[in-house]
Amino acid sequence: MRHGKxxxxxxxxASHRKAMLxxxxxxxxxxxxxxxxxxxxxxxxxxxxxxxxRAKEDSTHNRxxxxxxxxxxESVKELFGTVSDKIADRPGGYTRIIKLGNRLGDAAExxxxxxxxxxxxxxxxxxxxxxxxxxxxxxxxxxxxxxxAVAAPAVEAPAVVADGDDLKIIEGIGPKIxxxxxxxxxxxxxxxAASTPEAIQEILDKAGPQYNVHNPSTWPAQAQLAADGKxxxxxxLQDELIGGRDSE
Numbered sequence: 001m002r003h004g005k006x007x008x009x010x011x012x013x014a015s016h017r018k019a020m021l022x023x024x025x026x027x028x029x030x031x032x033x034x035x036x037x038x039x040x041x042x043x044x045x046x047x048x049x050x051x052x053x054r055a056k057e058d059s060t061h062n063r064x065x066x067x068x069x070x071x072x073x074e075s076v077k078e079l080f081g082t083v084s085d086k087i088a089d090r091p092g093g094y095t096r097i098i099k100l101g102n103r104l105g106d107a108a109e110x111x112x113x114x115x116x117x118x119x120x121x122x123x124x125x126x127x128x129x130x131x132x133x134x135x136x137x138x139x140x141x142x143x144x145x146x147x148x149a150v151a152a153p154a155v156e157a158p159a160v161v162a163d164g165d166d167l168k169i170i171e172g173i174g175p176k177i178x179x180x181x182x183x184x185x186x187x188x189x190x191x192x193a194a195s196t197p198e199a200i201q202e203i204l205d206k207a208g209p210q211y212n213v214h215n216p217s218t219w220p221a222q223a224q225l226a227a228d229g230k231x232x233x234x235x236x237l238q239d240e241l242i243g244g245r246d247s248e
Contacts, residue, residue, distance in 0.1 A: 008043050021047045026075035028095075029083060033114030041097050041113040052094045055084040058213050063243050073239075080243055081168065085176040086117040088210070165189045169234075170222045172214060172244020180207050192223035215245045 010017055020040075025048040027034050036044070051069055054062045058080050067076050087094050093116065100110040164187040167178040184203040186192050192200075197217045204211040218241060225234040240246075 007046075008039055010039060010043060022069060022071055025051065026070050026072045028113065028115070029070075029075045029079050032118040033112060035100070035110065035112050038097070038099060038109035038111040041111040044113060045095050045097065049092070049094055051079070052083065052087060053092070055079045056088060058084065058243055060242055060245065077171065081171070081174045083115065083118075085174040086115075088176075090117065165226070167192065167223075169226060170219050170244070171238045171241050172216065172219060177204070177211070177214065180204065180211075189223045189227035193220050193227050195220055218244055218246060 010020070012020065021044055024034065024036065024040065024044050028044065028048060047069075051066050054066055063076060063080060066079065067073070070076055070079075096114055096116050096119070098112045098114070100112055102108065103110045164182065167173050167181055167186070167189075168175060170189075170192065173181070180203055181187075181192065181200070186195055186200075186203075197215075197220065200216040200219060204214055204216070218237075222234060222237060222244075225231075225237065
């Protein structure tokens, strides 16, 4: 009997179902949106959202738990390095399912599942919308030019630091931490290599207690290899690390 069992088996054995959801979760984390059947999308949401919640706290234990579900180091790195920064302030509901209708052939319901905070198309569409105008009882419609002029500064792109390196290549550094380092005067791999873990930790401590879980002990060494163009050696080193830390 199936009393209390609400999971959809999707017509697969337990091992096949787990492997399929693991691959789909990795694809969702890396590509931010995937298209699949509605039934699979609903099961994937239940599978991946607890992993996204764990990613908010970057610890060795959480990385190992997530890796046991995803079995893919690149998706784990993307999750803890990029996705976790985006969803840090979201209490839940990290994914959105959009129905796309029925596909030809078997008429199965098809849906798009995506990470809410990475819907760039929706964000750009909202930014490109003209400002709403309202009618005045005396003068008819207000001039649209005034409203657009006021709204324009809100969509200006932030200033980009010239001659900087992509610090996110260093394992353990995500977009928010990269911004903090740039604000602290660490713009290039050479700057990071010349810094000490203590100085980097001081920058993180000033940004708030949420960054206390990060350990920058290996960041200067990684940055030195990147500054020297030793990419193969950097990859070898990162394969031995867990979230930018020395493996225990």
